[in-house]
Amino acid sequence: MKKPLALLEPMDMPDPDFPIKVNLCKAHGYGRVMFPTHWHKHLEILFIQSGTLAVECNSERLTASEGELVIVNSHDLHNGFSLSEDLSYYVMILDPSLLHSASLDAAETKFITPITRNHIVFHNKLPADGDICACIYSIIQELRERELGYELSVKSHLFRMMTLLLRRHVSTRLPQSDYKQRRHHLERFQPVLDYIETHYDEELTVAQLADQAGLSRFHFSRVFKELTDRTVTEYVNEIRLRQAEYLLHNTGMTISEIALDVGFRDIYYFSRTFKKVRQTSPSEIRKRLRS
Secondary structure, eight states: BBGGGGGGGGOOOOTTSSSSEEEEEEEOOOOOOEEEBBBBBBBBEEEEEEEEEEETTTTEEEEEEEOOOEEOOOOOOEEESSSSSSSEEEEEEEEEEGGSSSOOOOHHIIIIHHHTTTTTEOEEEEEEOOOHHEEEHHHHHHHHHOOOOOHHHHHHHHHHHHHHHHHHHHEOOOOHHHHHHHHHHHHHHHHHHHHHHHHTTTTHHHEEEEHHHHHOOOHOOOOOHHHHHHHHHHHHHHHHHHHHHHHHOOOOOOHHHHHTTTTTHHHHHHHHHHHHHHHSHHHHHHHHHHO
């Protein structure tokens, strides 16, 4: 499915001639949004140091805690938020073209090119894998110290890591037609998803969002459901509930004030929706926090 261009995250690299970067991300506060819904052409690896991170990847929610990893494939639509008061994780962004061979050898044609073109897709959630973690730590150290020949060392660890991923964590192989259609939909719908992220507290209608995408309401709703696995109402409510959770944990606002702040005009509808989706009520969360 085509992804909206507006949700395509620009990916600046510290060294364009050596397209890889690693950052340590930290956050305080349950429910804090770590990154809004977006996609990119690069491979992203999240390595949890402490706390728990929730990631929605292509409409599937997964959680990762200390020692676990999340792989975001090229063109995966994803967002993430904290599920703990303190969260720390490394994020590695890699352009697979860094591993291209000068000649069309077997490694290039059988593995690197298919990964680059998103024909080989890895599982999004990886259990703790000591071998892969060792590769990541070695890459972090080399990029930090930048001693003579660090580029050679980084590439050697990347090849080792790719070998482990190919042997242990391949999810599927996508045909070229599926890849092209998915990118097309992503490019078209990204501005709509961006708009929802910044206007969730306002009244949003299918007709209004369909106009932004230049589609009929019927076609827009169908493609939106294919892309997010949710109706527009379900998707908007999820963003509102996520923000409500953050406010419940980190502010002294009343439940009524929170409901209005995140876009619910009816406090009873807010409470019913919250309990249906989260399996607990806002008041129960507040009661646990106070006790």
